[in-house]
Structures are given as C-alpha cells and as structure tokens.
Amino acid sequence: MSTGPNPRDFLAIDSLLSDEERLVRDTVRQFTKDRVLPDVADWFEEGVFPKELAKEMGSMGMLGMHLEGYGCAGTSAVNYGLACLELEAGDSGVRSFVSVQGSLAMFPIWKYGSEEQKEQWLPAMAAGEKIGCFGLTEPDAGSDPAEMRTRAKRDGSDWLLNGTKMWITNGGIADVAIIWAVTDEGVRGFIVPTNAPGFETNTIHKKLSLRASVTSELVLTDVRVPEDAVLPGVTGMSGPLSCLTEARFGILFGAMGAARSCYEAALDYSSERKQFGSSIASFQLTQRKLVEMMVAVNRGTLLALHLGRLKDEGTLTHEQVSFGKLDNVRNALEVARMARGVLGANGITLEYPVIRHMNNLESVYTYEGTNEIQTLILGNAITGVQSFRAP
Ligand SMILES: Cc1cc2nc3c(=O)[nH]c(=O)nc-3n(C[C@H](O)[C@H](O)[C@H](O)COP(=O)(O)OP(=O)(O)OC[C@H]3O[C@@H](n4cnc5c(N)ncnc54)[C@H](O)[C@@H]3O)c2cc1C
Numbered sequence: 001m002s003t004g005p006n007p008r009d010f011l012a013i014d015s016l017l018s019d020e021e022r023l024v025r026d027t028v029r030q031f032t033k034d035r036v037l038p039d040v041a042d043w044f045e046e047g048v049f050p051k052e053l054a055k056e057m058g059s060m061g062m063l064g065m066h067l068e069g070y071g072c073a074g075t076s077a078v079n080y081g082l083a084c085l086e087l088e089a090g091d092s093g094v095r096s097f098v099s100v101q102g103s104l105a106m107f108p109i110w111k112y113g114s115e116e117q118k119e120q121w122l123p124a125m126a127a128g129e130k131i132g133c134f135g136l137t138e139p140d141a142g143s144d145p146a147e148m149r150t151r152a153k154r155d156g157s158d159w160l161l162n163g164t165k166m167w168i169t170n171g172g173i174a175d176v177a178i179i180w181a182v183t184d185e186g187v188r189g190f191i192v193p194t195n196a197p198g199f200e201t202n203t204i205h206k207k208l209s210l211r212a213s214v215t216s217e218l219v220l221t222d223v224r225v226p227e228d229a230v231l232p233g234v235t236g237m238s239g240p241l242s243c244l245t246e247a248r249f250g251i252l253f254g255a256m257g258a259a260r261s262c263y264e265a266a267l268d269y270s271s272e273r274k275q276f277g278s279s280i281a282s283f284q285l286t287q288r289k290l291v292e293m294m295v296a297v298n299r300g301t302l303l304a305l306h307l308g309r310l311k312d313e314g315t316l317t318h319e320q321v322s323f324g325k326l327d328n329v330r331n332a333l334e335v336a337r338m339a340r341g342v343l344g345a346n347g348i349t350l351e352y353p354v355i356r357h358m359n360n361l362e363s364v365y366t367y368e369g370t371n372e373i374q375t376l377i378l379g380n381a382i383t384g385v386q387s388f389r390a391p
Contacts, residue, residue, distance in 0.1 A: 049212055066102070085253040106122055113233065133178070135179045202219070251329065267293075340358055
C-alpha cells in the first residue's frame, strides 16, 4: 500500500533531479547543517558574518560555482540554484554572501573583464581568499540606479573615482569592490581594491534583517585606479543590470530554502505542541496554514527548477527571472509569517529559525530590485508599455 506523499517533498521534486544535482544539494545541505545552523542564531544576534566561512565555501566550490574556468567549479545553473536554496535554508545572509561573491562580484569580471583581470581576481575569489562586493546603490539612487552620482574621470592614464555607495553587502569585509560609476562615455564598472587610498567603508548598524551579513556604506574620495581597472567589455546600465539578473536567479531558488525551513519548523512544532487537550496540528485552522505553506514551498521550488532548466538550455530571459524573484520571495515571506503564527510566542525567538528568516526575507523582498520593480518589469513585458516613471 502506498504510504502517501512525503510531507517534506510532497510533489516528489527530488525525482526531477539528476544524481549529480542530488549530490550537490546533499553536500550543501550537510554544510549548512554542520557549519551554519549550530551558530547562525548567535551570528544573527551579534550582527556578524564569520569571514572564515568564505574559504570553507571556496574549498567546496561554492563561490562563482556556475562560472567556467579560472578556478570556478563550472557547474550547471540548476546546481548553483540548489546550492543557494540549501544555504538560504540556513540563513539568507549566508546565501547573500555567496550570491554577491559569485553573481555580483565575480560574474562581471568573468563576463566583461580582460584576460589579465580574470587571471588576477577570479581564482583567488573562487577560493574565498579574496572577498568581493558590488557597489551600485547610492543614498539617492536605489530602484533607479541610472541616477547614480558616483563619477569616474580620467586623470592622465589613471581614473579618479568619487562618490558614495550605500547598502553594500560584504562592503566592510571585501578586498575588492566592483564600483559602477558615470564616465564621459556612460556608466562603466571598475575593479577597485578596497585598500586604495581614499576608499572608506562604514558598517551599517541597527539592522533588524540580514544581521548575519555585513552591510556597508562605501565612500570614495579621489580614489585613483589605473586604466586597466575598468571592465573593458561593457558600457552602460546593461552591465550592472545583467549582474542583478544573475543574482536574482540565485534568490528565486534561495527564497524557497528559507520558506522550506519555516514550513518544516511549523510542521514539527505543530505536532509537538499541545493545547486544548490535543496537538495544535489537529486543529483545522492550523492544518490550513500548514497546507498553504506546503503548497507554496512545492510550487515555488518547481518554478525555480523550471527556470533553472531554462537557464541551462540558454533560453531564460531576464523577465522570467523577475517572475521568479517576484513570486518566490513574496510567497516565502508569506510562508514565514504563517509559520511565525503557528509557533505562537516561540515564533518570536531565535531559538527557532522562523523569525530570523521572516526578518531576512524583508531584505530579500527589497534588494536586487524590489517587489514593485519586478512587477513593473513584468508589466512592461506583457503590455509593451514601460511605467517606471510617473507620467
Ligand atoms: C540588506 C541589503 C543588502 C543590499 N546589498 C546591496 C549590494 O550589495 N549592492 C548594491 O548595490 N545594493 C544593495 N542593496 C540595495 C538594494 O538593492 C536597494 O535597497 C533596492 O534596490 C531598493 O532601493 P532603495 O532601498 O533605495 O528603495 P527606493 O528605490 O527608494 O524605493 C522605495 C520604495 O518605492 C518603490 N518604488 C521605487 N520606484 C518605484 C516605481 N517606479 N514604481 C513603484 N514603486 C516604486 C520601491 O519598490 C520601494 O517600495 C541592499 C539592500 C539591503 C536592504
């Protein structure tokens, strides 16, 4: 007799994965279990990201893992997505570290860099020996990064950079920053060592979200870099926007990891917690919440896998990535909020993962293009009309 669907993999999504994909997933899941879950509540409470994780993740091939050559693992997009999912089942901050390193700092060097730039930076970044960050957002330029004020001007054979970047993940622990700046030729990307004179970082404190992740302000005052610091392969906003698409791809998988963790915490808790003489799982109102969570996790994971397959085929569009970011992050947040309720008072402590994920997902909802911006991208895609600017 059939035992019925597995409550933790209701649609048997596991059967859609290859042996190699299962191996990657299980390896990263084990890493998360061993190295993230035992301490992440303390990191979150203390507001720290343990930098030593970088080399560990590097040695396991998790940094820039979907890039080919230069010490990168060169795995499929689905494998990269599954790794993001498993890491974010631990904590969105740890997944953010990997996304920023691989998709926002290494990807532009890999895609738009010169051979010398790739050789100089990518192997060390893949190994976690050098940490990267991505400086696009500014105090007055968030959803509309084309409004950036950071300027790069030629000075003899060098460039001089001036400006302020805000909300930069890994900023304070980075060895190298990809800085997007306006030049006479349009927006260009610069590879800037963070120890360059005039480069300062200030940690952003008092965050209540993504606390196990370093977020910083970068202040550049007459930072001088040589001609060969500029990424030669791209001019214009398509450079940074293509990096954001890469990062959003990791997010649409990752968000389902956070959602799964919340659903499973609620499922376990509801079978143990007794009120009115029976487990709270026996109440219809609780079951409804558990079912909504389970459906959202399965649906979002299937969506992520489908988009991953399209990426591996080479047909995935940036609008389809926006679909995934929009829907999976908002659903993950909804799952986290439902799980928070199921845990009652315990839902507000770091003894359980739920409120940590819930708070983290508020950042994930906003960064790499807010939920509203993803909506406008999709609106434009289906109507042919842009509505980013007020008429
Ligand atoms: C924890 C964290 C880490 C981050 N890491 C990085 C990083 O590493 N590198 C980096 O460059 N940036 C990073 N960011 C910045 C992030 O990408 C921006 O916060 C995001 O793009 C939104 O910009 P904003 O916060 O300035 O909000 P705003 O752009 O000011 O938006 C405020 C509100 O207005 C809405 N809005 C804006 N325009 C429109 C419109 N046309 N129509 C409808 N609604 C609109 C937005 O959706 C939002 O709800 C990070 C942010 C956070 C919170």
